[in-house]
Every structure is written in C-alpha cells, then in structure tokens.
Amino acid sequence: KLSNRLKIVGDFVPQNSRLLDVGSDHAYLPINLLKNGKISYAIAGEVVDGPYQSAAANVKSQGLSDKIDVRLANGLEAFTEEDNIDTITIAGMGGSLISQILDAGKEKLHSIDNLVLQPNNSERNLRIWLQENGFSIVDEVILEENGKIYEVIFSKHGESNLNETQIEFGPFLNQEKSQVFKKKWMRELEKQNKILKNLRENSQDSHRVKEIEANIQFIEENL
Numbered sequence: 485k486l487s488n489r490l491k492i493v494g495d496f497v498p499q500n501s502r503l504l505d506v507g508s509d510h511a512y513l514p515i516n517l518l519k520n521g522k523i524s525y526a527i528a529g530e531v532v533d534g535p536y537q538s539a540a541a542n543v544k545s546q547g548l549s550d551k552i553d554v555r556l557a558n559g560l561e562a563f564t565e566e567d568n569i570d571t572i573t574i575a576g577m578g579g580s581l582i583s584q585i586l587d588a589g590k591e592k593l594h595s596i597d598n599l600v601l602q603p604n605n606s607e608r609n610l611r612i613w614l615q616e617n618g619f620s621i622v623d624e625v626i627l628e629e630n631g632k633i634y635e636v637i638f639s640k641h642g643e644s645n646l647n648e649t650q651i652e653f654g655p656f657l658n659q660e661k662s663q664v665f666k667k668k669w670m671r672e673l674e675k676q677n678k679i680l681k682n683l684r685e686n687s688q689d690s691h692r693v694k695e696i697e698a699n700i701q702f703i704e705e706n707l
C-alpha cells in the first residue's frame with residue numbers, strides 16, 4: 485500500500501500516461517499505478533545502485549518486468565525520445581535537487597506534458613525554476629503524514645507570472661489556506677522567532693535581525 489504522500493503524487497498522474505519516475509527507490513509508485521490500471525508503461529530511474537537493485541527486485545517479483553523498465557541513470561538521462569514518456573514524477577527529494585535534475589535535462593522536457601513534483605523542502609526554489617523555464621503550476625496539494633508536512637506541485641508547459649507571495653507560499657496553497665498550510669507556516673514562524681530571539685541576545689548583526697523581522701512579517705501577513 486502506498487503512503488498517502490505517494491498516493492497524492494499518483495493521483496496527479498493522468499490516466500494512460502507513460503511515466504518516468506525519477507529517484508524511484510523501491511519503485512512503489514510505478515508498481516502501484518500499473519497495478520491499478522492508471523498507466524500502461526513506466527521507467528523507474530535510480531542513480532544509486534542499492535535503490536536500483538531494490539526497484540528491479542520489486543518489479544520482478546510483481547511480474548511487471550515487461551511494463552516497467554528499471555534503469556540505473558542520473559535524473560532525466562533515464563529516458564530517450566523513443567520511450568514516448570509524457571509524464572514525469574519526482575518525489576521525496578529537496579526542492580533544489582528537483583530543480584537541478586530538471587535543469588540538467590531541460591532540453592528533453594519539450595515532449596513532456598505533465599510534471600508531478602513533491603519537494604521535501606525549498607519549494608520556492610522549485611517554483612522559481614518552473615516559472616523561469618516556461619512551466620506554470622496548475623494545481624498544488626499540501627498534506628501531513630507522520631508529523632511531516634509535504635507539498636505536491638502539478639505543473640505543465642505555460643507562461644506564469646507569480647508574485648513573491650505566490651512563489652513563497654504556493655499560488656493554490658496560499659489561496660486555500662488549509663489547516664495543514666497554517667500549521668506549516670506557524671511552525672516556520674516559531675522557527676524564525678527563535679532565530680530572532682537568539683540573534684538579539686547574542687549578536688550585533690542588525691542587518692540579519694532586519695532580515696528575520698521581514699521574514700516574520702511576511703509569514704504573519706499570509707497566515
């Protein structure tokens with residue numbers, strides 16, 4: 485059974501997609517989507533040998549070796565034009581790493597219709613990358629699982645013009661302001677307040693103090 489986090493990632497994958505799952509680890513996501521008839525074909529990409537072996541073993545034991553190719557490859561190097569991939573999922577990594585992976589293979593993204601991205605942090609870096617590279621965000625979800633809060637970003641080719649608030653908080657998430665969203669930003673507010681207290685007690689760095697005060701104000705305005 486999939487974690488709720490991966491289930492929500494999978495929910496964004498359109499019916500009958502040909503999927504590349506980058507950093508597939510155990511390959512749970514493509515295995516689940518195939519078994520549920522959501523997709524017809526997937527590549528499970530892994531750059532590290534251990535997870536690659538684990539993905540290959542799981543795909544084999546599920547009898548799906550003819551429908552899921554497990555490939556040892558860095559990022560978007562896992563697919564070629566001949567694979568006719570239309571959807572890419574990248575989940576469970578930092579937002580900056582996801583941006584780097586997309587950036588390193590960006591000339592291959594013209595044939596991709598759907599990006600489903602689940603950054604564990606640095607969501608703003610990813611939103612900036614998407615906007616600067618001709619992708620727009622078409623939906624977002626925020627969820628909590630085992631005490632951790634995750635964001636899922638669904639993106640397609642398109643122009644967008646997000647302002648600083650939308651980049652930071654997410655255009656859809658900030659509109660919706662769910663309980664989980666509020667929890668995430670309350671936590672961040674607490675963190676920034678601690679930093680501020682510490683700075684005031686232990687440092688003379690007035691520039692840094694101003695910076696943290698601005699962060700706090702920005703969060704408070706959007707809670």
Ligand code: SAM
Nearest residue numbers: 506507508509529530531532535558559575576
């Ligand atoms: N996607 C799964 C999930 O969300 O549960 C697994 C997440 S796991 C924490 C991250 C995986 O990404 C690791 O197995 C790691 O080896 C892989 N990874 C990191 N950088 C990668 C890259 N450049 N190309 C392919 N895989 C990568």
